[in-house]
Amino acid sequence: MKKVYENLEFAMVGHMKSLLESKGIKCEIRNEGGVSVAGEVPFTQVYPELWVLSNGDVPTAKKFVAEYRETLGKAEVGPAWKCPSCGEEVEGQFGECWNCGAAAPEKT
Ligand SMILES: [Zn+2]
Structure with a gap:
């Protein structure tokens, strides 16, 4: 297993997971509990992370993540x-x- 993405925004990580899964890459989100409900301050700053289950999928996953981040970079980040x-x-x-x-x- 390998981490390919992390973001402060849980929604972004969830979006990335859907994206990779749509490409047939199995992945899971860790640190889901790190971000508390809106308004509360988390005890520690833990970012949700996206992990790819199969190491063989990592290069492909990273490519999609890079493409996605590039899109984001142009849009809002x-x-x-x-x-x-x-x-x-x-x-x-x-x-x-x-x-x-x-x-x-x-x-x-
Ligand atoms: Zn500095």
Whole structure:
């Protein structure tokens, strides 16, 4: 088993699961309980993760995930940004640096 995707938004992970399953790739979601009901603050920040059951499907799954993320990047998620504080590369969906907690630079 291998993790191919994770996202703060559970709906996104669920969507990815449906996408992969429609391609005949068996997968499952872990950390479903990590995101609590709306309004509650989770104790720990655990992102739902999408795991592919068969290692043989991993390259294909990763390809679909990459394509999907690319689509998202154009639609609503900004490109990866470089932290102005520590220089770390941070993925576009995060509003602050995972390393030092600095806020993302203003999006233009
Ligand atoms: Zn930083």
